[in-house]
Amino acid sequence: PGLHVVTPANAADAHRLLRAAIASPDPVVFMEPKKLYWTKEEVDLGAELPGIGRAMIRREGTDATLIAYGPSVPVALEAAEVAAQEGRSLQVVDLRSIVPFDDETVCAAVRSTGRAVVVAEAPGFASVASEIVARVTERCFHSLAAPVRRAVGFDIPFPSPKLEHVQLPGVDPGARRRRRPAVGPVVSAETFLLPDLGEGLTDVEVVRWLVAEGDVVAVDQIVVEVETAKSVVDVPTPFAGRVATLHAGEGE
DSSP states (O other): OOOEEEOOSSHHHHHHHHHHHHHOSSOEEEOOOGGGTTOOOOOOTTOOOOOTTOOEEEEOOSSEEEEEOTTHHHHHHHHHHHHHHTTOOEEEEEOOEEETTOHHHHHHHHHHHSOEEEEEEEESTTSHHHHHHHHHHHHHGGGOSSOOEEEEEOSSOOOOGGGHHHHSOOSOTTTTTOOOOOSSOOOSOOOOOOOOOSTTOOOOEEEEESSOTTOEEOTTOEEEEEEOSSOEEEEEOSOOEEOOOOOSOTTO
């Protein structure tokens, strides 16, 4: 009994946990990861899934355990896939329920690998991630081959959508320390793809180009205005050089 907190990481869990929250006699805080609003998958609505208070192993592994919840679960799974290409085997645990916390599943997973990393979007200080680290360390101390680490957001005010990729944990190991390219003559062609605008926004329409083919641009110069389902967003370029081709017209 008491206040429950759940956070789904996929469409199937969103359906199952929402139904469980409605049926629960206790108050439930249902956290909706906006980044996952636009994800799509086939869901068997009749399938039985664990309810509130139970975590799930999303990927088996032997070298280390990644513990994540909500929008950080797809990031952890992507990291495990990249690690597999490098010969490392990472296990991924989806918490699903923050309160009650499934100590049994989480600790069994950590004991099986001896190493753990908590992945979360929120800053690490006084957070869910720090509580997970404390619980795992207390219960698995003699099974750990190394301290439990955290891959979390910075302890700063949340940035604008254009800088969200720098704040949030991701697979790119150089995302937080990438150097700006030097301003100078173009020595190779770079294709500038639409960056992650945050909250899972992937479909946009070009409102207005602020540059033309042949123009010289600098790093972080605003080159286009795009309209999302939420608002009109200015998009800067991460490259310096001369614009060779505009791949979409206004209104597309």
